[in-house]
Amino acid sequence: MEQDNYELVAKAQRGDRSSFDDLVRINKDKMFALVYRMTGNRDVALDLLQETFFTAFKELKRFRGDAHFSSWLYRIAFNRAVNHLRRQKLLSFIPISKMGKLEPSYDMPDxxxxxxxxxxxxxxxxxxxxxxxxxxxxxxxxxxxxxxxxxxxxxxxxxxxxxxxxxxxxxxxxxxxxx
Amino acid sequence: MDCQQVKRSLSEKIGALGLNLSEKEHIHICADCRIYYERLMELDKYLKCGTTPIIKETEFATIQKKLDEKIGRYQNRALYFYHLSVRYGISLTAVILLLIVSLIGKSGKDIYQSKPADHYDTLLTLIDEETIDEQYIEAVVNGYVQTYGINSGEMLIGDLTPGELEYLKSEIKAGDIFL
Missing domain, CATH: 1.10.10.10 (Winged helix-like DNA-binding domain superfamily/Winged helix DNA-binding domain)
Structure with a gap:
């Protein structure tokens, strides 16, 4: 798996877009499981997953291969999830009247x-x-x-x-x- | 092994429980740790009952579409800024170079141009046409040459009296340029 990742990363770093798409496909389930378990919300987890891969795309040239590619992705996903939880925690201090209309919760079990x-x-x-x-x-x-x-x-x-x-x-x- | 050590070690292993020989021996003789181990085994079993969050194909397709759009926008923006930086970079470099060249030229000229051009014109008007002040004429001529260049002496001819011109021709080497 990691060997596949390394080859694909090398190609993606040279600008091969299809290799990056393959990296996304290979790592999507692991990253989704992490962000979903961290946030407990499917929609939020999907957004965070998208942000994780977008950040990975932007920062791909800076990945030096010191760690596993999936570890690097985990770190991005974790940081994204933590930022989201912090924002959410901050929002929880704002009175509901100031937050406007609340959206219905989609936090339903699979x-x-x-x-x-x-x-x-x-x-x-x-x-x-x-x-x-x-x-x-x-x-x-x-x-x-x-x-x-x-x-x-x-x-x-x-x-x-x-x-x-x-x-x-x-x-x-x-x-x-x-x- | 003491109980604390065994419990810590067991906790670390949950999810991938496998006991080494010393742990097995300890659990065999220590009822407290045996209960702890059994509870961990139960917890392990329960936690593994939980479903693994899996991303659905439709959800992944949506994510991929959004990711493509985002990456496309990012690349277009990057390309736009690249072109912008190339276009304005060249202009900016040219302006900077011109500025540097003009600054160098100015500082080089300053060595010769210690006084402004107007200064000598003003001095010439003060010359008493009947009196020939040798040092004064020499200073004026040198100033003129340094300010306007070697051929600028011609400009001076009209300003001198015939007597001064004769003096220049006979006494000052720089007077050659007037001939």
Whole structure:
């Protein structure tokens, strides 16, 4: 996978647009899973995914290949998602009357018949702080080594491990009713 | 291994649980850590029940379309600024070069042009036609030559009295230019 990525990145850096499209196609699901789990909103996740790939296109020449291309993309996606969450947090302090008419929520589960457990997991994961959410997603679902997560987040490996342990503890407490 | 160490290690492994020999031995003898491990196993099982968010083909097609538009706009803008920078860059460079050349020329001329041209015209009007002040004439001639160039002496002829002209011819080498 990463080997494919490298070849495509090299071509895309030389201006081959179809190689960039292939990179988008290869990495879309992983990036979408991360931004979706971080924001918990499908529409927002789709917008963030688009922004992530657009940023990647603009900055592609600056990618030196020191890390995996997917790690580089994860970092962009994570930063985008964190910025979005910060903005959202800031907006939550603005009184509703000043925000105008509220849009209806499209935050519906993918599958209407989704079980209670699935909703509880989404809720529990969603309640984690952004950094822990990212670390948990990348480690648990994407099975990335701590070292790579450390490169993506720019934090030390031990800090990542501590955050992961904290995230697990929180999830364990929140999901103990399902035992 | 102590319990704290084992629990931390187990937490790190959730998602990819696999125990090493010392952990297995510890869990075998420590009931507290065994319970902790079993709970983690349960959590692992629950969390894996959660569906992986997948981007639908229709959603991806929309994203790709938007991304294409965005990239197209970005490239057009980049191309526009490139052309603009080429066009105005050349003009700007020419203006800067002209400015530099004129500045260099001016500073070079300043070595000879210590006094403004008007200064000598004013001095000439003050010459007493009957009196020949040698030093004064010499200063005026030198000033004229330095200001207007070597052939400028002709301009001076009309301003001198016949006596002064004779003096120049006989006494000052620079007078040759008047002949």
């Amino acid at each position: 599958n209407p018949g989704l079980g209670e457990l699935n909703s509880a997991i989404e809720k529990a994961v969603g309640s984690l702080p952004p950094k822990q959410k990212m670390i948990f997603t990348l480690r648990f679902y994407e099975q990335l080594p701590f070292k790579e997560i450390s490169m993506i987040s720019g934090k030390s490996e031990s800090a990542i491990k501590t955050n992961y342990q904290k995230a697990i503890e929180k999830l364990r407490k929140q999901l103990q009713d399902f035992r």
